[in-house]
Amino acid sequence: MRHIAIIGSGPAGYYTAEAAQKRWGDAVRVDIFDRLPVPFGLIRTGVAPDHQSIKGVARRYEKTALTDHVRFVGNVAVGEHVSVGELQALYDAVILATGAPEDRPLGLKGDDLANVFGSAAFVGWYNGHPQFAGLDPDLSGRHAVVIGMGNVALDVTRILAKTQREFTASDIVAHALDRLRASGIETITILGRRGPHNIMMTPRELGELGELERAIPLVDPADLPPIDEDAILEPGLRKSVTHLRSFAAFPESARKAKPIAIHFDFYASPKALLGEDGKVRAVQVERTAVMGGRPIGTGEIYELPADLVVSCIGYRTTPIPDVPFDERGGHFSNEDGRIAPGLYCVGWAKRGPSGTIGTNRPDGYAVVDLVAADIGGGADKRGREGFDELAEARGLEVVTFSDWKKIEEAEIAAAREGSPREKFVDIASMIAARD
Template structure:
């Protein structure tokens, strides 16, 4: 019997568990650990609450999680409750699928001011992540600045701009919905260091901005390259740039009918955040030009008013004591998923925050092939039995998948009208709900 520990129950973790089941069947026991009492990682706390179809992939993970081969071990923090060394002593292979939960920092003057928030924290806040549920961002000002040109920046801008009715069918948590209902925002500026041909935004997410009831996307025609230049773009990117051209062609009278402007500011690199009495009041921006794909500052600066700044510039993996870490790349140091003998990584913890949810599937299958090659059919460790003995000795309170199903039932029962669930936003409530 092969004993495998997977740390992290998000897409990378469950695709890896799925691959292990297909590789070894009943000849393996796979324990999937998570520091939260609830599974699915970014599917629950990272995917936008108004993208329910994407969240539906968790049903696939449930098929893997139900049965004796794969076990969910929630409410266990590796590095706090159990060390990597202890886990390694119990399992034939330990696979880190911890993702990249930390914001990459915007290292400019004023970035530590009040109401300057990273996207991991802001997205976690409106998605009900226990670590960020008490964030309480101030939305009483008129101007928001979103730094970044990827889909996360689009998610943040869209969520800030929606009416309460537009959240029907979503699982946005009530505390966020209440705050957004009382928002006084009039503009959301999306800052990008480079130009339209370098954005990382996909057509579907860009197209959603055209459907907003009270917000209108705006692009300066002068920022767009000549139309003929679009021919060299790959099809997805070409569709995205075509949408930006549509935004630039929206008649001004349409903007007047909608009270919120979503303004794309290209060739704009943030250089400092203006701060008054500890709070952000504006962003100083340097104009850039793009040379060989890189943004080069021109020395010309201007100021954008900002009552709240949300940075969407990437994520980093959280280090774990005893695991080699690549500080520059913000992920575990690894060679195609191998970290040390018996220790592996997968997903964002392996390659950094890139790709889609589906990208993690081939990644998971690949690492299981590597593990199979490494561990062969030799001596086996105690695995699940050994961990259960350790957990009993330390009186660790494990949350199982059956417990999670009870938590989910309670969330569904508590849902406001039109919402699929009302998430528990603190660990104590999650654990209490399993006894209902």
């Protein structure tokens, strides 16, 4: 029998569990640990609440979770309730699938001002992550600045711009919906250091901006390269740039018809955040020129008014005591997924925040191949039986997948009209709902 511990119940964790089950069948037992009482990681708290079709991938993970070979061990924080070393003593392999839940620091003067947030925190706030449910952003001001040119920047922008009616089928949490209802935001500026040919925005997500009820996306035609240069782009990016060209072509009548303007500010590098009475009031920006693919400052400085700033410049993995960590890369130090004998990593914890949800599937299967080569028929370890004894001795309140299903039922029952669920946003309420 092989005993596998996977730390993290998001896509990377469940794809890895699926791979282990397919490889070893009845000869494996997999325990999937999560610090929260609820599974699915970024599917629940990272994917935008108005992208329910993407969240539907959790149904695939549920099939894996409901088998006898795979067990969800929720409400257990590895590194706090139990150490990685203790798990290594109990399991043949420990696989870190913790993702990259922390914001990459903005690192600018003024980034500690009030109403400046990283995207992990801000997205966690409107998605109901217990760690960020009390964030309390002030949306009463007129101007928001979103720093970054990827899909997360688009998600944040879209959420800030939508009407209440556009949230009908989403699972955005009530506290965020109430705050957005009273929002005074009139302009949202998306700030990027490079130009349109360097964005990381996918066509579907970018196209959604052009379909918003009360907001219009605007691009300065002067920022667009000659159209014949689009031919060298890969197809997805070419489609995205086509959307930008359509935004630049909106007539003046269309611009005046909607109360919220979304401005794409290309060739613009934030240099500092400026405040007043401890709260952000503006972003100081330097105009750039792209040379050899790198943005170079031109010395031209200007200010953008900003009552809210959300930085969407990337994520990093949370270090775990006694596990080697690559500070520069923001993930665990590893060689093709192997950290040390019996210790592995997968997904964003292995490679950093890159790729789509589906990218984690081949990654999960690859790390299981690595584990299989290392452990062979398995060692004489106790696995889940040993962990259960440890958990009982420490008084840990473990949440199982059947407990999660009760929590889910309670969330569905509490949903507002048209919404799939109303999430619990604190751990105590989650645990109480299972009883």
